[in-house]
Amino acid sequence: MMRILDTRFYLFLKQLAEQKEFQSISSLARMLGFSRRTIYHYLEKCNYLLKQEEIESLESVAGKLSLSAKQVTVIESWLKQVGETKYLLKVEERRQLILALLLIENRKWQLGSLQSELDVSRNTILKDIQFLKAQLQKQGLEVKSTKARGYFISTMEIKRRELLYDFVYRIEMERNDPLYETLLELLLGKSKGSERAFSRKARKAVEMAEEILSKKLSEKDLRILTKAMQLYQIRVNSNQPFYWEEIDRPLIHERLEFTAAKALLDGVQELSRPEEYLAEQEYYGALLLCLDKNEDAHFQSVPFGELLQISERIIRLFEKMIGLYIKRKEELTEHIQTYIKVLFYRHQFQMELPAYSLDTVSEQFQKVFGLTKKVMQLMEQDALYKRYFGTAFKNEELAHLAVFFEEAVVKEQTDVSIPKVLIVSDYSDVLNSLLKTQVKQLMPEVMIVGAFSSENARYFPEKVNFCIATDPSYFHFTGQTIHVPVILTETAKKKILRSYKNGEAKPKKREQLKQILKRQTGIEEISERLLNQIKSLYGEISEETVVKHSETAKLETFIADSEFAMVWGKAETLTDVICALKKPLLERKFAQESYFERLLMEMEAHRTALIYPRVMLILTDYRFGSFRAGASLLYLKEPITLAENEEVALFVLIATEEKMTHVPLLFELDHLLQNGFLDALKSDYTMFESFLLSEKGVAKLKNIEYTEGNIKNENVDKK
Structure with missing residues (x-):
């Protein structure tokens, strides 16, 4: 045909x-x-x-x-x-296909056979081969050609399988089943019909291996694995021998995955030849160790107690860097520990498997990805980490790790940042379901916490932002209640959107004051915190003293203001340091007193981050009373010596914010510190002069040659 x-x-x-x-x-x-x-x-x-x-x-x-x-x-x-419309290959797909064909090499692929099978011109095939040569050369691989063998890729067998796994991974991520079907048709020809039977058998074998391991792969990873196994099987059937170049065999043999690999191979006997059974068992054992897991019942197992400690240190350092203390830490620890184990095995066996797209993660989660990168740079100095990981994590590995942190941060902010909507209706389930769907279509970004009858809704325990009720006499005890008919009219839809746009109705100041006073037990003894809360209700903010709030707060704004950027000879105590740093942030209402009280408490418990030699970063969770991103800095010519015998000369206090707008300040600070900011301060330049020097790269030099006149000119230009 x-x-x-x-x-x-x-x-x-x-x-x-x-x-x-x-x-x-x-x-x-x-x-x-x-x-x-x-x-x-x-x-x-x-x-x-x-x-x-x-x-x-x-x-x-x-x-x-x-x-x-x-x-x-x-x-x-x-x-x-031609009984049906055939799949039209795009240029990129055709090149992927050629790569897979040359990797599997179940027959001789020459220019003519590729041209015939893919129905393209000779020049097109030549261009595709040249493209693949250039791409593979970056990985140290070569596309060769001989008369007897045709085109082939010269590489070690383990690398060949990694590239095939990557091919299947791309297909699954792009949901490109037609491309995989086209590949099988080219590889198997008339015997392609056995493909579904193999897939069923392979899936059953993998599920049996999961049961032995008490571990679980995601559905997508399971599909990738079974498809990759099929391509490996075609190569085995072509009498292509498999062997390990060098591998830590004892490590594989002592793991449960080695037993699971035997069950897998016994379930799919086509995957190996008798003479290579042990090598294949070791390969699939290592592969099972290196695959991402949804669940791992052994994440706290005895051999990996120290890896668990590494995971916990990574989380603590991330918390210190971002100033957000994660409540659901057990869940995050389990996810990260499961992934750290996988990375340990990948590094140990030098097995590279595809992970989340680096470009996607670094673009979508820029702030968290950057912080994860900084955290792991600091972890590279940790003695325990260095014992298990001889090389630094690659950006692709960091991207996967950043996804766990992004999920944790979003979960922590969900109660505040995502508006919650409660549906209250006594109509039938089908009408209530319709109302719920219509509301979700109108406001896709909200979280609908449920649909309840007017009787049951009164006992709903969580606070909500909006209640959409079909009973005009019902008013919910939290949030704003919006009354609508069960089947929404255009007028009702506009009413919901208008209310949502205007935001949740807030009590007047008098009601807020009543709530504050009700929470006080000994009203005769007025606390400072109570006075601050009352002051925040009625205190007026002068336009002259407010730093304009921006989603992109710049470190330069604060360094250029001498109230936020200070240089002292020395300080007696850390309390004196905090008092000086908090003053401008408190006066200009970046945060309230409770935030700084929390900071002092955490400093006493040594919950601070030395992000650079002689530099201390001080910040905490915005939920303790910080409203917008800000920074104040204090440099001491005589450093303070901490209990750990570490000297600190520069203190940086960050006011945090719910939407993480303070994170860019951390990146800017990191950039300054790497470009000689501290060296310039040691040379008696002011804070702003040191900033200008480090921005120009001059401060990196050992002997700073920059005239005071130039500095003054820069100052004038900036203003």
């Missing part, structure tokens, strides 16, 4: 068979809407296929093209054989 992958070529053949005669190549091109170049390409392809049928080629005489009866009959037979 003839395969036609290019649907445009199918249309070309159909036009030839129907019309049989054309005045010119240009007229044929106009009929089909193709370029003349495309027509000539398709004529070349058609002649190649006619030659295989031992039929004379198509030729144009004086520009005129005519088909003989024999040519038309053959072309019509080709068209009849």
Whole structure:
């Protein structure tokens, strides 16, 4: 049966068979809407296929093209054989396909066979091969060609399997099953029908291995693994031997995965030949160790107590860096420990498996990815970490780790940042379901916490932002109640959107004051915190003293203001340092007193981060009373010595914010510290002068040569 992958070529053949005669190549091109170049390409392809049928080629005489009866009959037979629309390969897909074919190498692939099977021109195949050569060269691999073997990729067997696994991973991530089907058709030909039977058997074997391990793969990872196993099996059937170059065999043999691998191979006997059974068992044992897990019942197992400690240190350091203390820490620890175990095995066996797309994560979760990168740079100095990981994590590995932190941060902020909506209705389930769906369509970003009857809704324990009720007499005890008919009219929809846009109705100041006073037990003894809370209700903020709030707070804004950026000779205590740092942030209402009280408490408990030698970062959870991103800095010419015998010369206090707008300040600070900011301060420059020097890169030099006049000019320009 003839395969036609290019649907445009199918249309070309159909036009030839129907019309049989054309005045010119240009007229044929106009009929089909193709370029003349495309027509000539398709004529070349058609002649190649006619030659295989031992039929004379198509030729144009004086520009005129005519088909003989024999040519038309053959072309019509080709068209009849096409029972369905064939998959049209894109350029990138065709190149992926060629790479997979050369990796599996179950037959000799030459220029002619690739051209014939993929229905493209000789030049196209040559361009594809050149592209693959350039791509593989970056990984130290080479595409070679010999007369006896055709095109092939020269690489170690383990790397070959990694590349095939990566091919399947891409297909699954892009949901490109047609490309995988096309590959199997090229590899298996008429015996492709056995593919589904193999998939069922492989899946059952993997599920048995999961049961032995008490571990669970995601559905997507399970599909990737079974498809990869099928490609490995085709290579095994082609009498291509598998062997390990170098591997830590004792480590594999003592793990439960080695037993699970035996069950897997016994369940799918086509995966190995008797003489290579042990090598295959070791490979699948290592692969099971290196795959991402959804669940791992052994994440706290005895051999990995120290890896668990590494995971906990990573989380603590992340908390210190971001100032957000994660409540659901057990769940996060389990996820990270499960992943750290996987990374340990990947590093141990030097097995590279695809992970989350680095570009996607670094783009979508810029702040968390940057923080994760900084945390792991600090972890590289940790003695326990260095014992298990001789090399630093790659960006792709960091991207996967950042996803866990992003999820944890979002969960911590959910109660505040995502508006919660309660549906209250006494109608039937079907009408309530319709109302719920309509509300979700109107406001997709909200969280609908449930639909309850008016009787049950009164006992709903959580605070909500909005209650949408069908009973006009019902008013919920938290949030704003919006009354609507059960089937929303246009007017009702506008009412919901208007209320949502205006935000949750807030009690007046007098009601807020009542709530504050009710919470006080000994009202005769007025606390400072009570006074601050009352002051925040009625205190006026002068326009002159407010730093303009921006989603992109800049460190320069604070360093240029001498109230936020201070240089002292020395300080007696850490309390004095905090008092100086908090003053401008408190006065200009970046945070309230409770935030700084919490900071002092955490400093006494040594919950601070030395993000750089002699530099202490001080920040905490915004939920303790910080409203917007801000920073104050204090440099001491005589450093303070901490209990750990570490000197601190520069203190940086950060006011945190719910949407993490303070995180860019951390990145800017990191950039300054790497460019000689401290060196400039030691040379008696002011804070702002040191900032200008480090921005220009001058402060990195051992001998700073920068005239005071230049500094002053820079100051004037900045203002």
